[in-house]
Amino acid sequence: MVGALHAFADALGPDALLTSADDLRAHRDPYSFAGSDDFTASAVVLPATVEQVRAVVRIANEHRVPLWTFSQGRNNAYGGPAPRVSGSVLVSLRRMDRVLEVNQELAYALVEPGVRFFDLYEAVRSAGHRLWISVPDLGWGSVVGNALDHGWGFTPYGDHAGSQCGMEVVLANGDVLRTGMGAMSGSRAWQVYRRGFGPSPDGLFMQSNFGIVTKMGVWLMPQPECYLSGWVRVRDDADLGPLIDALRPLLLDHTIPNHPLIGGPAGANALEVAEPGRWNMRFALYGREPVVDAQFAAVRSAFSVIRGASFGGTKYAGDQAWEAGPAGDRVQAGVPGMDILELVSRRGGEHGGHLDFSPVCPLTGRDVTALCGLMRSLAERHGVAYSPGLIASPRSVVHVLPMIFDTSDEAETRRAYELYELLVTEVARAGYGLYRAHLRFMDLVAEQYDFNDHAQRRFNQTLKDALDPNGILSPGKQGIWPSLASRGGGGRPRRPEGG
Amino acid sequence: MVGALHAFADALGPDALLTSADDLRAHRDPYSFAGSDDFTASAVVLPATVEQVRAVVRIANEHRVPLWTFSQGRNNAYGGPAPRVSGSVLVSLRRMDRVLEVNQELAYALVEPGVRFFDLYEAVRSAGHRLWISVPDLGWGSVVGNALDHGWGFTPYGDHAGSQCGMEVVLANGDVLRTGMGAMSGSRAWQVYRRGFGPSPDGLFMQSNFGIVTKMGVWLMPQPECYLSGWVRVRDDADLGPLIDALRPLLLDHTIPNHPLIGGPAGANALEVAEPGRWNMRFALYGREPVVDAQFAAVRSAFSVIRGASFGGTKYAGDQAWEAGPAGDRVQAGVPGMDILELVSRRGGEHGGHLDFSPVCPLTGRDVTALCGLMRSLAERHGVAYSPGLIASPRSVVHVLPMIFDTSDEAETRRAYELYELLVTEVARAGYGLYRAHLRFMDLVAEQYDFNDHAQRRFNQTLKDALDPNGILSPGKQGIWPSLASRGGGGRPRRPEGG
Numbered sequence: 001m002v003g004a005l006h007a008f009a010d011a012l013g014p015d016a017l018l019t020s021a022d023d024l025r026a027h028r029d030p031y032s033f034a035g036s037d038d039f040t041a042s043a044v045v046l047p048a049t050v051e052q053v054r055a056v057v058r059i060a061n062e063h064r065v066p067l068w069t070f071s072q073g074r075n076n077a078y079g080g081p082a083p084r085v086s087g088s089v090l091v092s093l094r095r096m097d098r099v100l101e102v103n104q105e106l107a108y109a110l111v112e113p114g115v116r117f118f119d120l121y122e123a124v125r126s127a128g129h130r131l132w133i134s135v136p137d138l139g140w141g142s143v144v145g146n147a148l149d150h151g152w153g154f155t156p157y158g159d160h161a162g163s164q165c166g167m168e169v170v171l172a173n174g175d176v177l178r179t180g181m182g183a184m185s186g187s188r189a190w191q192v193y194r195r196g197f198g199p200s201p202d203g204l205f206m207q208s209n210f211g212i213v214t215k216m217g218v219w220l221m222p223q224p225e226c227y228l229s230g231w232v233r234v235r236d237d238a239d240l241g242p243l244i245d246a247l248r249p250l251l252l253d254h255t256i257p258n259h260p261l262i263g264g265p266a267g268a269n270a271l272e273v274a275e276p277g278r279w280n281m282r283f284a285l286y287g288r289e290p291v292v293d294a295q296f297a298a299v300r301s302a303f304s305v306i307r308g309a310s311f312g313g314t315k316y317a318g319d320q321a322w323e324a325g326p327a328g329d330r331v332q333a334g335v336p337g338m339d340i341l342e343l344v345s346r347r348g349g350e351h352g353g354h355l356d357f358s359p360v361c362p363l364t365g366r367d368v369t370a371l372c373g374l375m376r377s378l379a380e381r382h383g384v385a386y387s388p389g390l391i392a393s394p395r396s397v398v399h400v401l402p403m404i405f406d407t408s409d410e411a412e413t414r415r416a417y418e419l420y421e422l423l424v425t426e427v428a429r430a431g432y433g434l435y436r437a438h439l440r441f442m443d444l445v446a447e448q449y450d451f452n453d454h455a456q457r458r459f460n461q462t463l464k465d466a467l468d469p470n471g472i473l474s475p476g477k478q479g480i481w482p483s484l485a486s487r488g489g490g491g492r493p494r495r496p497e498g499g
Numbered sequence: 500m501v502g503a504l505h506a507f508a509d510a511l512g513p514d515a516l517l518t519s520a521d522d523l524r525a526h527r528d529p530y531s532f533a534g535s536d537d538f539t540a541s542a543v544v545l546p547a548t549v550e551q552v553r554a555v556v557r558i559a560n561e562h563r564v565p566l567w568t569f570s571q572g573r574n575n576a577y578g579g580p581a582p583r584v585s586g587s588v589l590v591s592l593r594r595m596d597r598v599l600e601v602n603q604e605l606a607y608a609l610v611e612p613g614v615r616f617f618d619l620y621e622a623v624r625s626a627g628h629r630l631w632i633s634v635p636d637l638g639w640g641s642v643v644g645n646a647l648d649h650g651w652g653f654t655p656y657g658d659h660a661g662s663q664c665g666m667e668v669v670l671a672n673g674d675v676l677r678t679g680m681g682a683m684s685g686s687r688a689w690q691v692y693r694r695g696f697g698p699s700p701d702g703l704f705m706q707s708n709f710g711i712v713t714k715m716g717v718w719l720m721p722q723p724e725c726y727l728s729g730w731v732r733v734r735d736d737a738d739l740g741p742l743i744d745a746l747r748p749l750l751l752d753h754t755i756p757n758h759p760l761i762g763g764p765a766g767a768n769a770l771e772v773a774e775p776g777r778w779n780m781r782f783a784l785y786g787r788e789p790v791v792d793a794q795f796a797a798v799r800s801a802f803s804v805i806r807g808a809s810f811g812g813t814k815y816a817g818d819q820a821w822e823a824g825p826a827g828d829r830v831q832a833g834v835p836g837m838d839i840l841e842l843v844s845r846r847g848g849e850h851g852g853h854l855d856f857s858p859v860c861p862l863t864g865r866d867v868t869a870l871c872g873l874m875r876s877l878a879e880r881h882g883v884a885y886s887p888g889l890i891a892s893p894r895s896v897v898h899v900l901p902m903i904f905d906t907s908d909e910a911e912t913r914r915a916y917e918l919y920e921l922l923v924t925e926v927a928r929a930g931y932g933l934y935r936a937h938l939r940f941m942d943l944v945a946e947q948y949d950f951n952d953h954a955q956r957r958f959n960q961t962l963k964d965a966l967d968p969n970g971i972l973s974p975g976k977q978g979i980w981p982s983l984a985s986r987g988g989g990g991r992p993r994r995p996e997g998g
Contacts, residue, residue, distance in 0.1 A: 192894035
């Protein structure tokens with residue numbers, strides 16, 4: 001390892017290598033038990049260019065050092081920047097922070113992985129472009145990293161993985177691949193057409209350890225003439241199913257074009273209203289004003305069938321400055337913020353932490369009611385508050401349950417982790433899989449994807465061994481491990497137990 | 500080969516193996532030079548089940564026989580069912596023709612690869628579902644095959660590869676993989692959520708030879724309350740750029756939600772009108788009537804800036820029977836037909852054939868004008884009529900030039916092929932890549948994807964060798980060849996020259 005660290009410092013410069021105890025502590029899972037030393041890196045390297053990423057990969061291969069790459073590492077509810085394998089060298093891409101292009105006419109940007117939502121927002125605004133970005137709840141994360149982890153925002157472009165167009169990837173062998181039309185040098189269509197000639201590997205580089213993404217195209221939304229932030233509240237748990245069933249046709253026919261968020265009385269979008277309902281939904285409409293008005297009337301009519309439902313909305317001009325509006329209105333207009341962190345500290349105290357538990361289910365009243373009922377009963381049995389946020393798409397919903405705890409309270413923290421582990425298997429048994437998972441549970445979650453005796457795992461392993469024979473890239477990510485044993489790899493365990 | 504044929508017949512039954520000269524002739528490239536024997540198969544096998552597909556793959560591995568898989572093999576402008584390597588055994592999936600599920604509530608279907616657009620349309624209608632499918636110009640093709648080849652339709656779900664959700668794939672080693680949430684047995688979300696846990700391989704199985712897709716989910720569109728089929732005509736070539744630039748914002752903000760088609764005076768959508776313009780565009784609006792009316796007014800206003808443009812539309816109730824309307828109105832309502840074949844026989848005569856040449860370019864007046872100008876001048880120099888169809892998306896356009904010829908006229912046929920070859924390199928030099936290619940030009944087209952000294956080809960080859968070490972699955976498809984040389988493969992050429 002010492003030889004590798006010298007080689008990193010030689011290749012990238014000494015300021016691009018961090019090894020102090022403080023630096024390593026700052027790169028741990030921030031919401032782990034206080035005092036735990038799980039998931040600790042041995043060093044952090046900070047490449048600033050594609051060539052430096054290639055050098056890092058070359059050195060890691062030469063010295064058989066496991067790397068763990070992150071873009072910003074702000075994904076704290078899932079483990080932050082911490083590596084799955086303790087002793088890994090972290091590859092922080094924070095220095096690769098250039099917005100390489102913003103195209104007003106064709107509504108896209110090309111960014112490096114260190115670009116935060118705040119950065120992209122500022123780049124678009126300061127250049128005077130009439131374009132909106134899509135942001136998740138917290139604006140400090142990486143645009144690229146969030147999309148690669150299948151993250152969500154709340155505009156019509158809120159399926160961030162689906163709004164990606166064109167990638168540049170450094171492979172484990174140091175080769176540089178461009179996907180889609182970028183595979184043709186001089187292509188004019190890299191960020192405007194999703195595919196190329198032949199198979200499309202983009203999905204392979206998401207939630208994976210098959211390469212390091214160094215550039216990504218992201219589709220943006222034209223600033224609308226008019227934006228309406230709407231809400232619906234229902235009074236009883238029994239109204240959740242009807243709410244979902246009234247929403248689905250509106251999403252399927254694009255009357256509501258964004259990704260609505262549905263939460264309980266303590267949820268993020270309910271905090272801003274004086275009298276939250278039992279379930280509260282926010283949604284948004286965008287476009288020419290007469291179209292938005294006609295859509296709003298259709299939405300009102302659809303929800304009026306739910307007894308006791310209340311309904312409203314605020315209309316804004318598209319060029320209005322959003323900084324002043326409530327957080328829910330801002331996030332649906334693609335304005336990055338940090339408001340939701342307040343929830344964590346409000347409920348978890350000074351040392352508040354949280355895990356997000358996020359299964360996917362069909363967007364039917366029947367499925368959502370069943371999943372919520374199952375999770376509520378298990379959460380309450382473990383003394384964990386049940387206050388989820390449901391992110392809706394036309395056919396599915398991602399059910400995010402933040403489990404908030406005080407990381408200085410070991411018993412409380414342990415209860416949250418125990419609940420998480422239990423929920424993984426219980427929701428899988430009911431037919432619901434997680435769309436993303438905390439570091440500590442990646443193997444367990446992958447284990448649930450068991451069709452044909454884990455055909456997916458065998459397939460991923462075949463690709464992993466072909467693309468990364470030394471197993472240097474983020475071993476263990478999403479439960480994908482190199483089969484080093486069969487290749488005479490060093491003493492590193494194939495699939496370490498626990499942390 | 501004889502041993503392999505016996506084994507196929509033993510495993511699938513003798514009626515599942517075709518070897519007669521007539522049968523093999525019926526599976527050739529239908530628009531090749533009459534009398535040519537390029538791209539001829541040695542046999543056709545017709546598996547009816549996943550288990551039979553697995554048996555075919557097993558036998559091909561044992562006997563080192565190259566396979567070439569097609570779903571319906573109706574993709575005649577690109578080579579039909581014919582194999583890239585002469586002597587291959589065709590795997591026809593026409594017997595796997597079950598519509599496994601149509602879900603009204605969540606608006607999707609799960610189909611086998613032999614299901615044609617006609618079949619899916621009938622299955623949806625006969626069950627009384629209020630759902631629309633998306634169809635390409637010809638309804639005889641496979642729903643799965645078209646999506647796997649990145650085919651296009653003309654509803655909001657017209658990006659057929661993008662409307663896919665969940666696959667089942669038989670790999671070269673006989674393993675059966677399900678993608679996305681289908682990787683979890685008992686999942687309730689296979690056809691409603693696009694991704695799963697970990698990397699998404701779906702794009703890998705499109706335009707590729709990495710597996711045989713045996714099931715695919717396809718998203719459907721709720722039958723709208725109201726459907727408007729609209730048109731715009733402009734008078735001069737100089738108006739094409741302004742037409743494109745007026746269209747782009749309407750697509751980007753979803754005022755026009757479908758994939759409009761723009762054609763010249765002899766194009767498909769112009770044939771139905773009495774006085775076609777120099778360029779003619781059709782588009783469609785769908786939804787609640789007041790919303791459609793508001794959108795139509797916005798569209799009219801946007802195109803009124805083009806001097807001399809004419810504009811109109813026909814409004815239908817969503818439950819109206821479409822069989823009676825003009826072909827352009829039907830195809831935008833997802834009603835399958837065969838009308839466009841008439842164009843080929845009208846221009847090419849009894850033995851009419853055509854090649855489709857299809858580069859992609861950004862949806863700007865500048866790019867579209869440049870690409871059309873380049874292609875027109877080369878086409879006219881070769882005596883080929885220039886009458887393209889441009890399929891528009893919010894940021895890009897697929898420019899399809901049908902080259903129609905009389906296959907019994909060798910000189911005319913040869914001119915079309917020569918033009919195709921020339922155009923591949925000329926449009927690439929200008930920055931435009933093909934989204935799909937005729938069998939004969941797959942290697943040449945793949946050659947144009949040259950970023951970083953053909954990194955894409957190296958990457959595809961690594962995957963091909965890992966997933967299909969004997970190179971049995973559709974060698975040469977999209978320019979992807981197994982590197983048999985390094986693996987002691989038999990006498991089969993690694994990359995055969997010519998046809």
